[in-house]
Amino acid sequence: MTEEIIIAGFGGQGVLSMGKILAYSGIMQNQEVSWMPSYGPEMRGGTANVTVILSDERISSPILTEYDTAIILNQQSMDKFESSVKPGGTLIYDGNGISSPPERKDINIYRIDAADEASKMGLTKIFNMIVLGGYLKVKPLVDLKNVILGLKKSLPDRYHHMIPDNEKAIMRGLEIVEPVHILN
Amino acid sequence: MTEEIIIAGFGGQGVLSMGKILAYSGIMQNQEVSWMPSYGPEMRGGTANVTVILSDERISSPILTEYDTAIILNQQSMDKFESSVKPGGTLIYDGNGISSPPERKDINIYRIDAADEASKMGLTKIFNMIVLGGYLKVKPLVDLKNVILGLKKSLPDRYHHMIPDNEKAIMRGLEIVEPVHILN
Amino acid sequence: MKDELYTDIVKEENLVYKKTSLMTDNILSYCPGCGHGTAHRIIMEIIDEFGIQKDTIGIAPVGCSVLAYDFMNIDMQQAAHGRAPAVATGIKRTWPKKIVFTYQGDGDLAAIGTAETIHTCNRGENFLIVFINNGIYGMTGGQMAPTTLPGMKSSTCPYGRDVDMMGHPLKIAELVALLPGTHLVSRQAVHTPAAVRKTKNIIKKAFEYQLKAKTGTCFVEIVSNCNSGWKMTPVQANKWMEENMFPYFPLGDIKIEGKLVQ
Amino acid sequence: MKDELYTDIVKEENLVYKKTSLMTDNILSYCPGCGHGTAHRIIMEIIDEFGIQKDTIGIAPVGCSVLAYDFMNIDMQQAAHGRAPAVATGIKRTWPKKIVFTYQGDGDLAAIGTAETIHTCNRGENFLIVFINNGIYGMTGGQMAPTTLPGMKSSTCPYGRDVDMMGHPLKIAELVALLPGTHLVSRQAVHTPAAVRKTKNIIKKAFEYQLKAKTGTCFVEIVSNCNSGWKMTPVQANKWMEENMFPYFPLGDIKIEGKLVQ
Amino acid sequence: MAKVKGAIVVDIERCKGCAVCIGACPSEVIDMSAEVNGKGYYYAYMANPDACTGCSNCAIVCPDGIITVYRKKLDT
Amino acid sequence: MAKVKGAIVVDIERCKGCAVCIGACPSEVIDMSAEVNGKGYYYAYMANPDACTGCSNCAIVCPDGIITVYRKKLDT
Amino acid sequence: MGELKLMKGNEAIAEAAIRAGVDAYFGYPITPQSEVIEYLALQKPHETTGMVVLQAESELASINMIYGAAGAGKKVMTSSSGPGISLMMEGLSYIAGAELPCVVVNVVRGGPGLGTIQPAQSDYFQATKGGGHGDYSMIVLAPASVQEMSDFVPLGFDLAFKYRNPVFILSDGLIGQMMEKVELFDFVPRWTEQEIIEKNPWATTGKTPGRERNIITSLYLDPGIQEKHNEKLQAKYRKMKKEEVRFEKIQCDDAEYLIVAYGSSARIAQKSILLAREKGIKVGLFRPITLFPFPFNEIKKMANQVKGILSLELSAGQMVEDIKMAVNEKIKVEHFGRMGGIIHSPAEALEALEQKIIGE
Amino acid sequence: MGELKLMKGNEAIAEAAIRAGVDAYFGYPITPQSEVIEYLALQKPHETTGMVVLQAESELASINMIYGAAGAGKKVMTSSSGPGISLMMEGLSYIAGAELPCVVVNVVRGGPGLGTIQPAQSDYFQATKGGGHGDYSMIVLAPASVQEMSDFVPLGFDLAFKYRNPVFILSDGLIGQMMEKVELFDFVPRWTEQEIIEKNPWATTGKTPGRERNIITSLYLDPGIQEKHNEKLQAKYRKMKKEEVRFEKIQCDDAEYLIVAYGSSARIAQKSILLAREKGIKVGLFRPITLFPFPFNEIKKMANQVKGILSLELSAGQMVEDIKMAVNEKIKVEHFGRMGGIIHSPAEALEALEQKIIGE
Numbered sequence A, B: 001m002t003e004e005i006i007i008a009g010f011g012g013q014g015v016l017s018m019g020k021i022l023a024y025s026g027i028m029q030n031q032e033v034s035w036m037p038s039y040g041p042e043m044r045g046g047t048a049n050v051t052v053i054l055s056d057e058r059i060s061s062p063i064l065t066e067y068d069t070a071i072i073l074n075q076q077s078m079d080k081f082e083s084s085v086k087p088g089g090t091l092i093y094d095g096n097g098i099s100s101p102p103e104r105k106d107i108n109i110y111r112i113d114a115a116d117e118a119s120k121m122g123l124t125k126i127f128n129m130i131v132l133g134g135y136l137k138v139k140p141l142v143d144l145k146n147v148i149l150g151l152k153k154s155l156p157d158r159y160h161h162m163i164p165d166n167e168k169a170i171m172r173g174l175e176i177v178e179p180v181h182i183l184n
Numbered sequence C, D: 001m002k003d004e005l006y007t008d009i010v011k012e013e014n015l016v017y018k019k020t021s022l023m024t025d026n027i028l029s030y031c032p033g034c035g036h037g038t039a040h041r042i043i044m045e046i047i048d049e050f051g052i053q054k055d056t057i058g059i060a061p062v063g064c065s066v067l068a069y070d071f072m073n074i075d076m077q078q079a080a081h082g083r084a085p086a087v088a089t090g091i092k093r094t095w096p097k098k099i100v101f102t103y104q105g106d107g108d109l110a111a112i113g114t115a116e117t118i119h120t121c122n123r124g125e126n127f128l129i130v131f132i133n134n135g136i137y138g139m140t141g142g143q144m145a146p147t148t149l150p151g152m153k154s155s156t157c158p159y160g161r162d163v164d165m166m167g168h169p170l171k172i173a174e175l176v177a178l179l180p181g182t183h184l185v186s187r188q189a190v191h192t193p194a195a196v197r198k199t200k201n202i203i204k205k206a207f208e209y210q211l212k213a214k215t216g217t218c219f220v221e222i223v224s225n226c227n228s229g230w231k232m233t234p235v236q237a238n239k240w241m242e243e244n245m246f247p248y249f250p251l252g253d254i255k256i257e258g259k260l261v262q
Numbered sequence E, F: 001m002a003k004v005k006g007a008i009v010v011d012i013e014r015c016k017g018c019a020v021c022i023g024a025c026p027s028e029v030i031d032m033s034a035e036v037n038g039k040g041y042y043y044a045y046m047a048n049p050d051a052c053t054g055c056s057n058c059a060i061v062c063p064d065g066i067i068t069v070y071r072k073k074l075d076t
Numbered sequence G, H: 001m002g003e004l005k006l007m008k009g010n011e012a013i014a015e016a017a018i019r020a021g022v023d024a025y026f027g028y029p030i031t032p033q034s035e036v037i038e039y040l041a042l043q044k045p046h047e048t049t050g051m052v053v054l055q056a057e058s059e060l061a062s063i064n065m066i067y068g069a070a071g072a073g074k075k076v077m078t079s080s081s082g083p084g085i086s087l088m089m090e091g092l093s094y095i096a097g098a099e100l101p102c103v104v105v106n107v108v109r110g111g112p113g114l115g116t117i118q119p120a121q122s123d124y125f126q127a128t129k130g131g132g133h134g135d136y137s138m139i140v141l142a143p144a145s146v147q148e149m150s151d152f153v154p155l156g157f158d159l160a161f162k163y164r165n166p167v168f169i170l171s172d173g174l175i176g177q178m179m180e181k182v183e184l185f186d187f188v189p190r191w192t193e194q195e196i197i198e199k200n201p202w203a204t205t206g207k208t209p210g211r212e213r214n215i216i217t218s219l220y221l222d223p224g225i226q227e228k229h230n231e232k233l234q235a236k237y238r239k240m241k242k243e244e245v246r247f248e249k250i251q252c253d254d255a256e257y258l259i260v261a262y263g264s265s266a267r268i269a270q271k272s273i274l275l276a277r278e279k280g281i282k283v284g285l286f287r288p289i290t291l292f293p294f295p296f297n298e299i300k301k302m303a304n305q306v307k308g309i310l311s312l313e314l315s316a317g318q319m320v321e322d323i324k325m326a327v328n329e330k331i332k333v334e335h336f337g338r339m340g341g342i343i344h345s346p347a348e349a350l351e352a353l354e355q356k357i358i359g360e
């Protein structure tokens, strides 16, 4: 199994840490993983993205031009990455701030209104965990218990009190993700 | 014609400027010339030497290991360069401060007591011109008039008042140089 | 206000303030609230007011303001980290009638560029140095600068600057003021209207000197914010700056017309 | 004096002064009368007196004293031009109990090494900097130094230093004295017995501080001669130094135990 | 009596929502919008336009230089 | 009365003839030789040995550190 | 098995430094490697292993701090990128000349000049041929994974002290910024002062009565002695060439074509050879791990087996010169590479192989 | 015929700068090239041609002064040696990246580190392969006489402005310190301000209403743009390789063996081939004048004629790599060279040829 994912959105949306938790989850179940962010000043106020690969084999290139899954959190990223999903692959997006929703017919498309949900829950910081929950629902490649372990590993000790909220957010994400276009 | 000369002595004895005047003299009679000094802090209080080449042809290496003529002005230089005179070549030395005079039998050897002469003349600064005169006597390869021209060219204008003394010194050198050992 | 009234007021003939055309229309690459933008603008306003666009050459540093040339509508050179004063020296010495200024951050000017700063000021190179002191390396993500305050946190002193280990914040303006080569040394800010006006006046003076005669180096420090590096909102950052930076780096003129102000 | 009397006096038991064994027997590479030799010797005498040969590491610069390690009988490192304070920082930070000093000329310390000098002093690195200010680049044949006096001739200012073009002589001791990191800053000389004694006392103090505690950087400037570079005899040079260098670089303590002397 | 009235134009799409202008306004004219612009920032607007005197304080501290100020003498 | 008498030993071959010691001697003991040493330098010597008090001034300013000083109390 | 962690390459270097018993890190921030010093600052190894971490005023200062501490027998390292590394050229030449052991990391970004902060491999010449003045060489290790970022730190120090020579780790923004699983090696205690003195009898640890004073210098005014010194250095470099060549071969046994690539390009190439084999083209990957000493002989051998070689580098073509020198026109050798921070995709690399090498 | 003078190589460079209408020299003293700035200081060209001469606080400062003045369209140069040149690596990379014309002179001394001040040729790699970071190249001219020290200054500026690229003059302590007869070329007036603006429309001479603002930068944050920029640079370098190769052949027509040597070694070799021919051995001398672009093709051609090549360099063997790349094992290529300031004698060089090349 190899899963190649891009997560893309604004800086500040927790894109990088979401990728990190996912990668750590992979390690928890003995997979090979890689996590490659965009970096540098273009991140300042701009967009951020990270490529995460989970695999049972040694990972070759950590940089990709096409992905099994794209998780997209703003319009700029949609413009940039919609076309990079492999035919038959998956695109998950947060509807908030998306002015032109994805139109491809050769991929599976899911929508998760995580931003709205997060503010409803009064926990805007765990927005990204809701999205992660949505992803895990759609692609249950890692065990939930490993995700929780990954979460623990990737959070510094001083933030461990936030784990329950994060768990809650993931569970919520599992519930609210919605298919938009499914291949049959 | 190619003449390869080393002039060696203490720093401060005018070794470099003597070489320079010789080289300029060569230019005055349309020869190719090169002048290559030892340089650097080992000169500080130590020895100085310069290799001068006069030639009718394009000069190849400005650095040599053997010389047609060696002009030697202290014992250290004698120790270093006596053996570098080509067989059949010429060695000219100032007797002052030489504790072991040259002993080679396969070269022409001349002695010129220029230091003594200079202090006798009350003109210690033109010591090197006396030596030059001696050389010109032994190896009349450049015309005296070109030497005077060379002298003018190589002295900055502000020192031109010293030319008569220099000329006098050269003339004196022509007179006082003495053969020590001559090949037949 | 009624819409009609509004449209009545918003008319060319009623214009009282508008961004100078010497600022390009490119969107500033700075974080929201960052003082770099204001500092840029007042310099460009002065150049505009003096009508010296065609005579002015600016030097951008390495730091957040590395892209200053995208925003300032004048001829500019981007200099290696810390070397803007040397670059400016090269220009001013060979084009003595041009008006030259450098624009540098605290890492650039007071860390890696210390030797160039000191020697440029010591030679009294006849140009203006604008020094943006925000107490941090903004561009590279908030590392400690020579001007980071004692106890202040940064990514390379996450437990606060320990002056015993890392030294005290460097007051480089006070140092260069001691050099005979400097003509004007002043420390200002740009976070309030009053501060902006004052700073603009000082910088204007510096340009005037350079336009008139060879007087020596003018050095204007602007104590500024870096809300990203400090991890605050812009408004918090400005407040924090007043409360913490200004006591250590007191605003005011340090040297005027070659004389120390005391 | 009768020969018998002479031999009667010249006996081991009557010895009152002898070159310390911490100076090697190598012949000094310095020109006749050059102050470098004296400066070397007093440092070695102090190390001898404190019995800290085994704990001391010296840093030689690039300059005439580049070969200091040939003369000082202690462990030494030769540093790149201007970087001796950085080299010393590397040593002292990793061997905090060793006694460390740099020995640098004015070109080394106050031109190319300005940034390292300022930042080392600003961090208060806990070692001694001995700074030989002879107003010229001795080693490379007498070029202008940052400390060359106004009007003074050198091979790169053969018509005299023109301060308008080349800047004023840099008083770096006064600059580093302003930095909180320096504990002792003093300017001395070594051309007379009295000067030597005074300088030795100051340097001794600096070693004492370092032996006792972490106090900060000690910076001792020695205004010295360069008769080769100045094109004078040694005796003329010392006189010229008194008449010309001392007025510009006045001797005396500038900062003692962290406090400016006024 | 002639009264001076001011007005500002904020280039909304370039506003970064830093709110520095708010504190600079002596007349408490400005506030941040409830909605975000295309860049995702809440932007400044004249919440209390009647109070504006056209003093330009807001404009000269706006780091992005995106406030234009007008002023007119009104006859009352 | 006990009189203190001094004497110096100059390492002639290492002397560079700088003459700095001459001026340092309060008792005008030292002068430069008429001959040069092996390095070509005129060297310092006790021209007026009786005057030497062994004060060491010459030695501590000798840049080359080549003067050794002795002192003895003589009974007169 | 050692502790498993998900780390950035830059963090792995820093963690490895702490674990390897490094005595000090001196550095100056620059993207894309500032995480090295940031990680160290956060970990405060001063309070655990006693390792010193100091932000210098510049790269010039940091490389000379390295010189000082290394000369005093300590295990020290620094890291930087492009412009900062260029500023270290004088210092590196001194370090090599004075024969001091240390580890220097370059997390390469695109140049020349200020360039871009995105990954590149355009500092190969600088690292392998000597960007500083004079005849000197450094062992250059090229990690291709976060694991190797960690492992090459202790290896680097072993080699540095074995040869009394700087060891250079030539990484890049991709390897530095990516996270992967790393197995961390166990903590090695820092050398005690006594151990330092015993292991490095040449170091300036203070002259004790028993020995001559130790001198660290690269100055030899007498050309005769300087030449002897240079000959000694050259002998050392020859020994490295004999004993320290390291490389990895992937699917080379049956290969008809070869990609030679190091570091991040080797990662890309790994995928390219998979894609090639899916298409039925037998491509192997030869990955030099030491760029100096370069695996000339091994590549020469491969040239007897394969029909052509593509050098894949994030540069205008630098390593390709060494490959050409190894292969000597026996078979076709071409370069393909993107520049300026653009990273070639695996597919693109394969396409280049097909067009430039297999093509005709 | 121009004025004839006896001059040091270093003085010839300085005099040529004044005559070539150079606008400014910025530099810092270092042996064996301090005569360049000393000569200029003495001549006071400021009072005649208006040329600016300034002693900078360091080589870092001087190379960045060059950057500034060159960016403003002026003809500027600097010179240094070994350690000082290494300190310029960042600046040179910036200058190349920002495409600025200037002339930089290295009067090479023995390294590494502080080394010796005697002549050497061990900075060949640094000059030709890029000692700074990133993919860049400079035209490298290697003078072998005082005359060429003079002539290569105007030539260097012509090439620098033609390509908007730094030109490097790789000399050494021998050529710098020796005096020879030079024929001085006539004074060329400095460009007027108007000429500068017209000839260098890209320079920062002040934005006039008629044109867009001019920007001098080497920063391209967007990798796509950076790559385009790099491609433009590479195209320029390819053009240089095509159009700017310069070399000299001496007694090559009937040569059975070849010495390849540049600069001072070429002078030594000239004598060696005389000695060889006295012994009846037909040796020719191939002297690359441009080290970048290197005369690969011409040497390749010579490899069809001669039986073996000796690369004679005052180094551990650097240019020999380029020769090997040119020759590709067709014939034997060996290096001979002394190091550390020792200069091979003509006889020694010939002996090396006999042993290493003719020998078996």
Ligand SMILES: Cc1ncc(C[n+]2csc(CCOP(=O)(O)OP(=O)(O)O)c2C)c(N)n1
Binding pocket: C062, C063, C064, C065, C081, C104, C105, C106, C107, C108, C109, C132, C134, C136, C137, C138, C139, C140, C145, C226, G028, G029, G030, G031, G059, G083, G084, G087
């Ligand atoms: C030689 C070199 N070293 C380091 C860097 C990395 N760098 C870029 S900007 C910067 C510091 C910027 O801080 P500052 O000058 O304070 O400007 P600010 O961003 O705060 O405005 C550093 C260290 C570089 N580009 N070049």
Ligand SMILES: Cc1ncc(C[n+]2csc(CCOP(=O)(O)OP(=O)(O)O)c2C)c(N)n1
Binding pocket: D062, D063, D064, D065, D081, D104, D105, D106, D107, D108, D109, D132, D134, D136, D137, D138, D139, D140, D145, D226, H028, H029, H030, H031, H059, H083, H084, H087
């Ligand atoms: C990087 C570098 N630049 C220049 C030099 C040449 N250089 C050697 S010593 C020196 C100046 C020495 O002057 P100073 O520091 O005053 O010492 P002094 O000889 O006067 O005691 C210079 C410029 C060098 N070795 N390295």
Ligand code: SF4
Binding pocket: C029, C030, C031, C034, C035, C036, C064, C134, C138, C139, C225, C226, C227, C228, C229
């Ligand atoms: S990082 Fe700091 S200095 Fe840079 S733009 Fe943002 S706020 Fe301004």
Ligand code: SF4
Binding pocket: D029, D030, D031, D034, D035, D036, D064, D134, D138, D139, D225, D226, D227, D228, D229
């Ligand atoms: S050149 Fe000057 S500083 Fe150097 S040894 Fe001679 S007198 Fe002393």
Ligand code: SF4
Binding pocket: E006, E007, E008, E024, E025, E026, E027, E028, E029, E030, E051, E052, E053, E054, E055, E056, E057, E058, E059, E069
């Ligand atoms: S112009 Fe003055 S009154 Fe009007 S909004 Fe701006 S600051 Fe307030």
Ligand code: SF4
Binding pocket: C033, E010, E014, E015, E016, E017, E018, E019, E020, E021, E022, E043, E044, E061, E062, E063, E064, E065, E066, E067
């Ligand atoms: S200061 Fe400018 S950018 Fe900031 S909120 Fe006000 S208008 Fe917007």
Ligand code: SF4
Binding pocket: F006, F007, F008, F024, F025, F026, F027, F028, F029, F030, F051, F052, F053, F054, F055, F056, F057, F058, F059, F069
């Ligand atoms: S010891 Fe004193 S009295 Fe004797 S010679 Fe020396 S200075 Fe003169």
Ligand code: SF4
Binding pocket: D033, F010, F014, F015, F016, F017, F018, F019, F020, F021, F022, F043, F044, F061, F062, F063, F064, F065, F066, F067
């Ligand atoms: S001071 Fe020393 S070197 Fe100088 S003359 Fe006296 S004894 Fe000789």
Ligand SMILES: [Mg+2]
Binding pocket: C063, C105, C106, C107, C132, C133, C134, C135, C136, C137, C138, C145
């Ligand atoms: Mg800053």
Ligand SMILES: [Mg+2]
Binding pocket: D063, D105, D106, D107, D132, D133, D134, D135, D136, D137, D138, D145
């Ligand atoms: Mg000096």
